[in-house]
Amino acid sequence: MIGGTKIAGVVAILALAAAPYAIKEIYYVNIASQILLYAIFALGLSVLVGYAGLVSLGHAGLFGVAAYAAAYLLAAGYGHAVAVLAALAIALLATAAFAALSLRATGISFIMITLALGEILWGLAYRWISVTNGDNGINVATRPEPFGLPLVSARGFYGATLVVFLLAVAATAIFVRSPFGAAVCGTRDQPRRMTALGYHVWMIRFWTFMFSGLLTSVAGILFVYYNQFISPQALALAASAEGLLMVISGGAGTLLGPVVGAALVVVVKNVVSGYIERWNFMLGAIFVAIVVFMPEGLVPGAVRLARAAWRGISRARTEARAPFAEPKP
Amino acid sequence: MTFWLLLTVNSVTFGGLLFLLSAGFSLIFGLMRIPNLTHGSMFMAGAYLGTTLLAGTLGFTLDFWLASVIAALEVAILGGLMERLLLRRLAGQQLAQVLVTLGVSFMVADLCLMGWGGDPVSVATPAGLGGFARIGAAVFPLYRIAVILIAVVFAVALWLMLERTRLGAMIRAGVDDPQMARVVGIRVSRLFTIVFALGAGLAAFAGMIGGPILSVYPGLDQDMLPLALVVVILGGTGSLLGSFVGSIVIGFIYNFGQALVPELAYFVLFLPMVLVLVLRPQGLFGGQIL
Numbered sequence: 001m002i003g004g005t006k007i008a009g010v011v012a013i014l015a016l017a018a019a020p021y022a023i024k025e026i027y028y029v030n031i032a033s034q035i036l037l038y039a040i041f042a043l044g045l046s047v048l049v050g051y052a053g054l055v056s057l058g059h060a061g062l063f064g065v066a067a068y069a070a071a072y073l074l075a076a077g078y079g080h081a082v083a084v085l086a087a088l089a090i091a092l093l094a095t096a097a098f099a100a101l102s103l104r105a106t107g108i109s110f111i112m113i114t115l116a117l118g119e120i121l122w123g124l125a126y127r128w129i130s131v132t133n134g135d136n137g138i139n140v141a142t143r144p145e146p147f148g149l150p151l152v153s154a155r156g157f158y159g160a161t162l163v164v165f166l167l168a169v170a171a172t173a174i175f176v177r178s179p180f181g182a183a184v185c186g187t188r189d190q191p192r193r194m195t196a197l198g199y200h201v202w203m204i205r206f207w208t209f210m211f212s213g214l215l216t217s218v219a220g221i222l223f224v225y226y227n228q229f230i231s232p233q234a235l236a237l238a239a240s241a242e243g244l245l246m247v248i249s250g251g252a253g254t255l256l257g258p259v260v261g262a263a264l265v266v267v268v269k270n271v272v273s274g275y276i277e278r279w280n281f282m283l284g285a286i287f288v289a290i291v292v293f294m295p296e297g298l299v300p301g302a303v304r305l306a307r308a309a310w311r312g313i314s315r316a317r318t319e320a321r322a323p324f325a326e327p328k329p
Numbered sequence: 330m331t332f333w334l335l336l337t338v339n340s341v342t343f344g345g346l347l348f349l350l351s352a353g354f355s356l357i358f359g360l361m362r363i364p365n366l367t368h369g370s371m372f373m374a375g376a377y378l379g380t381t382l383l384a385g386t387l388g389f390t391l392d393f394w395l396a397s398v399i400a401a402l403e404v405a406i407l408g409g410l411m412e413r414l415l416l417r418r419l420a421g422q423q424l425a426q427v428l429v430t431l432g433v434s435f436m437v438a439d440l441c442l443m444g445w446g447g448d449p450v451s452v453a454t455p456a457g458l459g460g461f462a463r464i465g466a467a468v469f470p471l472y473r474i475a476v477i478l479i480a481v482v483f484a485v486a487l488w489l490m491l492e493r494t495r496l497g498a499m500i501r502a503g504v505d506d507p508q509m510a511r512v513v514g515i516r517v518s519r520l521f522t523i524v525f526a527l528g529a530g531l532a533a534f535a536g537m538i539g540g541p542i543l544s545v546y547p548g549l550d551q552d553m554l555p556l557a558l559v560v561v562i563l564g565g566t567g568s569l570l571g572s573f574v575g576s577i578v579i580g581f582i583y584n585f586g587q588a589l590v591p592e593l594a595y596f597v598l599f600l601p602m603v604l605v606l607v608l609r610p611q612g613l614f615g616g617q618i619l
Binding site for chain 1: 432554603
């Protein structure tokens, strides 16, 4: 099985690397870049939602802090390296504050606090006009040229995003499979027992939040370079909800799930927006439908069905546990 | 002097509106253990429905107060239906319920945008309340005074309902310990519907009577929901007194913030939240319903 997974992984990476050359139209290359950058965002959120059992509705705020910090510094005339590193540092500081406050609670109260904090960041982006330029947003004139490779073209940008994406996937895989990752799952399932075993539950959650914030900030910086523009919309509650939809539609607590979810949401959003202007309505409707009818997400659902088919149909009816059911204290 | 006095009146008025919004939010949270993320949408939907009743596009024109009450009843019925048809299916799965309320809030926002367009709709101040009251040198807008009075009346009525009536006793029992309440024969699931509809109606009513002050525009829901959240985080969940005190505090902070540091008006809300979360995470009055 492991050999098979590895081969599948290598094939997938090669396919991803070859994709922009197989696709003729730039439009689709750009969609692919969007999928990858949102997949990084979704991976970051998934670490928190799926592994630590903490559902955040404020992650678009952190995404936005990184994007705005980068855009502001670039507009102020700093170089790309300085802007990116400083944006990461600022976003991580914001994440630390965010985590310190929201981790005063868990469960439903955690959602409320992250939502309120995210909305406050949105309000800041919207009204702090002297820094954020309000509704008009900030333009970013150029894309960087890391190691002399220009990212101006859609294919060049896709390549860079792919590299960052693969690094993010690898980092997440190492994170969740490490002993620390096991401890994170422990704090989700049995926080009291973990405390009794001598683990510092709060600290484990805090560092998980920081890791999640790091991936989110990286995605935010890619976003601002992709669009070369940032406006308060990127921080709106709808953006946080989109991220959460990617995570739960793909399946929280899996490595592949958020990636599939990101692809699904980006494709549906672009296809739907091409025909009707009612994306938010669709977002809400899909959200409700997935939560009500397919609470486990698409990837675990598909895996469950495939395994059940493999073993024989008789056990196909085993109830799937909803991944975000509240653990009993 | 007049500036500060007027700002104070505005703050208390806004606090009153916030109380009408967050009292229902807090009660729903206390009983069902979920933050109802459609609460901002209900506020906005109530205001939009009310303006339609006022505008006469339906062939008749209603009095402002009648329109407010009818809009509130309409939204209350919709809220009750939502609880029965959607949230009930997910009984016991709080996280799923929260996500459903979030999904519905996007649908409502988009439907309102479809129905009423993107331009703000202003609401005329009801007849007879457009003037000012003079007390000494100070001048107070009558309508704002009326809103404060309405909020106080509702606060007292809600308190009496919770404290003195059979329904209130059942709600208190449900908030305290839903399982024991079920054991002694209280139909807690019916209470869910009643409280959800009540909260929705109160939010819609607040939206409509807030109309002449705030006007109605797309995104009003997103402006109001965080305020309700902050009020409840501040006051403590499920506490009527908490939402009252929290609303007044936030009313002051928000209005003074907007007048003094307009660019950071939203950000100053952060400060009381930080203080409460650090010093008293359960909220100022957390754990007590009244």
